[in-house]
Amino acid sequence: MQFSEDDLRTALKPKDPGPGFTQRVMARVGQQEKSAPARKPRRAWFAWLQPLRLHPAMAAVVAVLILAVGSLIGYRQHQERERQQAMLAEQKAVEALRITNAKLNHVFRRVRQSEASEPKIRKEVL
Amino acid sequence: MTLSYVKNFLRCVAVAIMLAGLALPALAQNAKLELKNLEKLSSKASEVNDITLDGALLDLARKFMAASHDPDAAQVGEVLKDLKGIYVKNFEFDGPNQYSQADVDAIRAQLAAPGWQRIVESRSLKSKEHDEIYIMKEKDVITGLAILVAEPTELTVVNIVGPIDINKLATLEGHYGIPGENSHHTRKKDKTDSGKPQLQKKEAANDDDDEN
Numbered sequence: 001m002q003f004s005e006d007d008l009r010t011a012l013k014p015k016d017p018g019p020g021f022t023q024r025v026m027a028r029v030g031q032q033e034k035s036a037p038a039r040k041p042r043r044a045w046f047a048w049l050q051p052l053r054l055h056p057a058m059a060a061v062v063a064v065l066i067l068a069v070g071s072l073i074g075y076r077q078h079q080e081r082e083r084q085q086a087m088l089a090e091q092k093a094v095e096a097l098r099i100t101n102a103k104l105n106h107v108f109r110r111v112r113q114s115e116a117s118e119p120k121i122r123k124e125v126l
Numbered sequence: 127m128t129l130s131y132v133k134n135f136l137r138c139v140a141v142a143i144m145l146a147g148l149a150l151p152a153l154a155q156n157a158k159l160e161l162k163n164l165e166k167l168s169s170k171a172s173e174v175n176d177i178t179l180d181g182a183l184l185d186l187a188r189k190f191m192a193a194s195h196d197p198d199a200a201q202v203g204e205v206l207k208d209l210k211g212i213y214v215k216n217f218e219f220d221g222p223n224q225y226s227q228a229d230v231d232a233i234r235a236q237l238a239a240p241g242w243q244r245i246v247e248s249r250s251l252k253s254k255e256h257d258e259i260y261i262m263k264e265k266d267v268i269t270g271l272a273i274l275v276a277e278p279t280e281l282t283v284v285n286i287v288g289p290i291d292i293n294k295l296a297t298l299e300g301h302y303g304i305p306g307e308n309s310h311h312t313r314k315k316d317k318t319d320s321g322k323p324q325l326q327k328k329e330a331a332n333d334d335d336d337e338n
Contacts, residue, residue, distance in 0.1 A: 086190035096214045
């Protein structure tokens with residue numbers, strides 16, 4: 001199928017859209033804006049990182065700093081946990097030794113008392 | 127023929143050595159007592175002190191005490207130095223007959239095993255109290271200690287595993303919250319203890335009266 005120049009001219013000839021074309025278009029645009037939710041820009045949350053993409057050295061320094069601070073916080077938390085466990089263990093040890101000591105004293109005192117009191121009673125009974 | 131016989135013989139010897147090696151730890155004397163049978167008493171007791179301190183926790187306590195600048199802590203650390211474990215079960219009851227003789231006998235049965243030797247026993251029919259101290263010795267070193275105090279309203283089992291110096295333990299008295307002879311904990315007992323001689327004297331006096 002071939003088109004002549006006249007065909008093209010006829011086809012591309014400007015046509016009058018008719019009266020109220022602008023109003024119709026604007027009304028349709030308004031309807032679409034109402035029906036479609038407003039879209040947020042997708043990459044807004046890491047927009048602050050944009051400068052780092054342009055400066056890789058700065059990005060590396062920031063990454064190292066984040067790692068260092070994270071490690072320090074983790075190490076401090078581990079130390080604190082260990083300190084609390086150690087304090088608990090120390091309290092347990094002291095409590096265990098306290099009971100041991102008290103019971104040893106109790107048994108030895110019992111033995112001393114029975115040794116001291118028995119001959120006396122016999123003597124008094126006799 | 128001879129070669130296969132020698133091979134079989136060597137194989138038998140190797141198996142025997144392996145079996146002996148496996149059996150050795152079981153034969154070795156262990157000062158740790160099995161105290162699980164007492165756990166059921168926790169629900170009946172009005173006051174429970176259940177302390178299990180061994181392995182990593184004991185190491186941690188030792189390290190913490192060693193790092194402390196408190197001389198008392200250093201002294202306690204010295205006592206704990208070579209210990210492998212401390213196990214304490216102390217139950218105080220509101221009234222008598224809350225624990226059975228079988229509970230105590232289960233512990234005594236373990237202390238009847240070879241290696242343990244009873245060094246102190248105090249038995250009172252009047253106060254229904256039976257106190258015992260056992261030690262486990264290897265050469266001249268005490269490698270285990272067990273204290274069994276069975277009173278009508280209180281049952282205490284202390285089991286210390288590892289080389290312990292009782293003299294060092296005694297030096298802790300009055301330090302670091304560990305009571306001395308006249309402390310509150312022992313004073314509570316003194317009240318009951320002090321009643322005994324008076325009662326005996328009274329009985330003796332009554333006997334005198336009867337005789338007169």
